[in-house]
Amino acid sequence: MREQSCAEPLSGDLLVEYWQGELTETEDERVEAHYLSCDACASRLGALAGMAAGVARLMRGGSVLGFTTVAVLERAVVEGVKIGTYRMEPGQSVHCTIRPEDDCNVLRLPLALRGIERVDLDLVRVEAGQETSRLHFEDVVLDREREEIVLLYPGDLLRELPEHTFEIAVHAVDTRERRALGRYTMFHSPWHG
């Protein structure tokens, strides 16, 4: 169907700010008055709402890979997401797996982050004594409020992995130096029951 056109479309940023609750009440009312009479802008807001709902569904399925915050983990647990948690202090090593009932695993690395501008993280995968891959994350996302690095790893990706070792190195980086904050080792095995 042909949609009514819009002579003065609301900007994408304004729609996001509205959806996220960042506008004043007066601004909210202006946006609402517009899209209640505008198919084109309502359609764009609908697309944004659909994307937001999709992201939430992926998170509830444990399907999002990446750095996040402790608050997100806490919300996910409340919502029933099954998470295998590995919380490690610098120098520690652990044996890890992904249990059948878990949607994802999370690696939690608490660190004293005050005064640190930037943190880099290296993730080295070793199989049968040979390095098979190396990922370098520059300026990783930090949960500054809770002083942790929190890395979510989807269960379906972990289940594809053979037995291997992850060596993790975390460094504080500033203009003058690169200083080690912690090294960690994870011995991963597929679930054997």
Add this chain to the structure above:
Amino acid sequence: MPRTSAHDSRTDHARRGRVPRTGPAGSPCAGPGLCVTLGAVPHAESEPPPIPDAELARRIAARPAGSATVEEAELYRRLAPRVRLYGLKHLRSEAAAADLVQHVLVLAIEKLRTGQVREPERIASFVLSTARLVARDFRRATARRHEDSALLAGVIETMPAAEAPPEPLDLDRLRRCLDALAERDRTVIVLSFYDERTSGQIARQLGLTEGNVRVIRHRALAQLHRCLELAPAGSWS
């Protein structure tokens, strides 16, 4: 709740967003500027512009109560997704938003039918005011959503079934698009849409400035829209 799936008189015209014009059929137009009767087409081959919401409302109000069924169905079809968005924003629940849609639009059309909307051409404004009041009631848990009064029942019977919410996105594709984002961009999107954080809250959590979070969010959304082919170019970039 008794509802018909689609009223018999809902024609193909209405499904295409057009309503058969009123008045004497076949009156010739001297020129486009004189084709004031809505639905008239200056050129037979081109699709006529959709009838504005205000005109649909005016027609409903002008006719005997319940006789403008095609216009009512079309107005409902247009306004339902917009009121649903209002409901999702304020009630944060698909079920509550669906309830809101039905309640608000049934009330609006009933008021149009009975001449209680003083300015039918400002129907969007009327619907917004009604949505605010009903949403407030819902939040106060004193909603009248299960009250099927005799007054409303007559309107409900002639409304099309509430349209299902839009199909959810292809999650596999959305996941690939999310994976393609830079780490920080993906984090900001998840904090925004899953944890429902404002840019200010995200800035405090991640040790960024609020402006930086907005820039990241804008960039990430533009990339996601392109990846998902959701919006016309320029809408988010």
